[in-house]
Amino acid sequence: MIDIHSHILPGVDDGSKSMEMTAEMLSRYAEEGIDRVICTPHQGRELHRPELIMQKLGETSSLASEYGITLYPGAEIYYYDGMVSDLKSGRLLTLNGTRHVLVEFSTRAELEYIPDVCYELSLEGYVPVVAHIERYFYLDKQAYAEIKNNGALIQVNASSFAKKEYLKTLSHLLKRDMVDFIASDCHSNGRRNVDFSSARKYVSKKFRRSYDKFFGDNNIFA
Numbered sequence: 001m002i003d004i005h006s007h008i009l010p011g012v013d014d015g016s017k018s019m020e021m022t023a024e025m026l027s028r029y030a031e032e033g034i035d036r037v038i039c040t041p042h043q044g045r046e047l048h049r050p051e052l053i054m055q056k057l058g059e060t061s062s063l064a065s066e067y068g069i070t071l072y073p074g075a076e077i078y079y080y081d082g083m084v085s086d087l088k089s090g091r092l093l094t095l096n097g098t099r100h101v102l103v104e105f106s107t108r109a110e111l112e113y114i115p116d117v118c119y120e121l122s123l124e125g126y127v128p129v130v131a132h133i134e135r136y137f138y139l140d141k142q143a144y145a146e147i148k149n150n151g152a153l154i155q156v157n158a159s160s161f162a163k164k165e166y167l168k169t170l171s172h173l174l175k176r177d178m179v180d181f182i183a184s185d186c187h188s189n190g191r192r193n194v195d196f197s198s199a200r201k202y203v204s205k206k207f208r209r210s211y212d213k214f215f216g217d218n219n220i221f222a
C-alpha cells in the first residue's frame with residue numbers, strides 16, 4: 001500500500017527533524033502495512049529547492065529499504081500564481097514524476113477559487129490532487145462537485161477522522177465516493193506521526209467498504 005502525502009524526509013521542511021525521527025516514522029509505516037511512500041516536502045512561491053529534496057530522498061532511501069519501504073519523490077505545493085510555469089520548468093515536483101500534483105490552499109475564506117485552479121491545472125495536462133480538502137471550511141457541496149468535475153482528485157488526512165470538526169465533510173465526501181486518497185500527512189514521531197487507526201475504524205464501521213482502495217491505484221504513481 002502507498003502513502004501519497006508524507007513529510008518524512010529529515011531536515012527539509014517542518015516535518016521530520018532528524019534521521020532518527022525518520023526511522024521511527026518508517027517503523028510506524030511498516031506496522032501499518034505500507035510499503036511505498038511518496039515524500040512530499042512543502043514547496044511554494046519562495047520555496048523550491050528541488051535538488052535538496054532529491055538529495056534528502058537519496059540519503060533516506062537505504063534506511064527506508066531496511067523497513068521494506070520504497071520512497072518516491074514529490075512535493076506538497078502551496079498554490080500561487082505562476083505555479084504552472086514553475087511546474088513546467090521543473091522547479092516544482094510532481095508525484096513521482098507523473099502529471100499528478102499535490103496542491104495545498106489557504107484555509108482562509110477569501111480564497112474560494114479552488115475549482116478554477118483545478119480547471120487551469122487540468123487544461124495544462126496536470127492532475128491536481130487537492131491536499132486535505134476537509135480543512136477548507138469555506139468550500140460547500142457544490143464546490144466539491146466542481147472540483148471533481150474539473151479533473152481533480154481528492155485527498156483527506158487520516159488524522160482528521162479523529163477530529164469532530166471534520167467528520168461532517170468526511171462523511172459527505174465518502175458517501176458520494178469522492179475521496180480518492182486517505183494519506184498520513186505525517187510530520188513527526190509524536191503527535192503528527194503515521195496513524196491510520198481512526199480512519200480505518202471510521203471507514204470500516206460506517207461504510208463497510210475496503211479501506212485499501214483509498215490508498216489509490218497503485219499503478220498511478222509507482
Ligand SMILES: [Fe+2]
Nearest residue numbers: 005007076185
Ligand atoms: Fe502536508
